Amino acid sequence: MFLDSDLLMSALRALTPILLAALGGALCERAGVFNIGLEGMMLLGCFTSVATSWFTGSPWLGVLAAALAAAAYSLILAVGAVTLRGDAVVLGIAMNLLAVGLTSFLLRTVFGVQGTFDDPTLAGLPLVGGFTPLAYLAWAAVAVAALLLSRHVWGLRLRGVGEAPDAAATLGVSPAKYKYGAVLVSGVLCGLAGAQLALGNVTLFSENMTAGRGWIAVVAVMLGRAAPLGVLLAALLFGLAEAAGFRLQGVGLPQQATDAAPYVVTLAALFLSTARRRRRRTPTSGVAA
């Protein structure tokens, strides 16, 4: 039996951190801030959640601290890209690099270890029905974000700010305020994603433990066209492809081939979605965008 509940559970566990980070990325995208610092904010969230849970004994304080720390960290992007009008891509990369160095440094100074901090008494998040409460929160956040963007005045203004900041400004909507809001919320969501990874998926911190999940979240934002439901589907696709990749090793496929599964699926999805879009656009073509 290839498709069973274990596979689904494994896919959903892989999905949660990516989904949380990607939702944050999608909000930024809609507000016109291209956020590729998801990986770094997530990694900072991992460390903060583990450190706080360790010193206070409460994983919930760890979650809270992770959200706050990552939100504070996201200010680098907010101030740099919105107030100072710097390049968001450069800032995002800088944040990712800084986070790797910063967390490795803190791991050595705070815990005096290198590589991995792991202790049997480190308190992780409780499981409800096989998942952490953060996993349910991630699903709820998809619905909230979808409703907010399509129905609520904040969402409409956020989209307005992203699509036509000048027009929004003439209508009395402050683009800076909405962009700041979107970046800070993405920080909170990435902090939660990090806490989910370090106190939910596993209960430990190791250097660079996000291992590219933030980048996958960036791709999920692009693939899902920055729409919450689209992002959910893209993240689900990744989760399933990864979990299926593990299984494919079981039937004798080499690891190097199964590793490629999520990326092959992404390429295929990207290709299909653009091909369809282009076909739809063909009748009115002739005017370059």
Next chain:
Amino acid sequence: MHRRHRRALRLAAATAILATAATACNAAAKNDTSASGKSGSGTSFTLVTPDAVGQNEFLKLAVTGIKEAAKAHDGTQKVYESTDTASQQQNVQAAVEAKPDVIVLVGFEFADLVAQQAKAHPKQRFLMIDACTTKTFANVGCAVFREHEGVYLAGAEAGLLSKSGKVGAVDVLDTPQFRRYSDPFAAGAEQVAAKTQTATRFVGGQSPFDDSARAKEQANSLLAKGTDQLMAAAAAGNYGVFEAAKAKGAFAYGVDVNQCPSAPGTVVDNVIKRTDVAVQKGIDAVLGGKAGTTVSYGLKEGGISLTGLEAGVDSSQCVIARHKDVLEKVKALRDQIVAGKLKVDDPAAS
């Protein structure tokens, strides 16, 4: 706006690849050169480590080894700790300039550096631990380990302890060198219980050595099939494997050092590398004029062992301490391997 945005996406896709590559080199250059040892008149040794020693048990043993060697030869020793590629290079340079009798280097990271320096300084003697230069140099001695022998014994323990008759390994990457941690595990289990079913999962992914969440899922996929003994050879991912095993009430086996305290009651035993033994015996060999050769250390030389077979097993927090009967059988197997009556296949043999 839309147009600018498009461009940003393309740029990001390119930089994404760059950045993932760049994050691998963490630029926290800290040249930690700690020197110790009294000024004896005898021989001098310098140990260069690829990382900070800190809590790294593997490197701590190397430091123990060089201290013991200095004591045995009534000499002095220095330890140069590296933190990244740049400081590795600086430390090797500094070590060569100080001209000690033997420079000891731990890890494959030094292979190219040693090859350069050995050529430039033919009178300087080097000892490489756990790796070797691709070309043979008359002034470079190498000490490598036969990990597969220890893994085979761990597999035998697993075969004896398994209730489901299914054992598996979570390995880092599918390469001959890493297969030394999975293939012999299966072979050892089959040796003691012929009907044992075996399986291996490789972590893989973007950073196979760091990704404990991924290693845990790989372990879960084995546990879901009823595997109850897991060899964990996934670097930082080992902790993920231990968590998965613990949650299902299964058992795991660690590598390199005693990992039992990180999951007491779950980790049965560990395949340990006695870097200290390799450093001491290696130095003796190099001083004895045996540079230019590669010596491998296995069960026979005491370079590879199991926590269960060493002194202090009772305080190791390892599950195997409660299974003296299993240990007796494993000891018998070890004696056969040491005596050359039983040969463990080496997946990395060329």
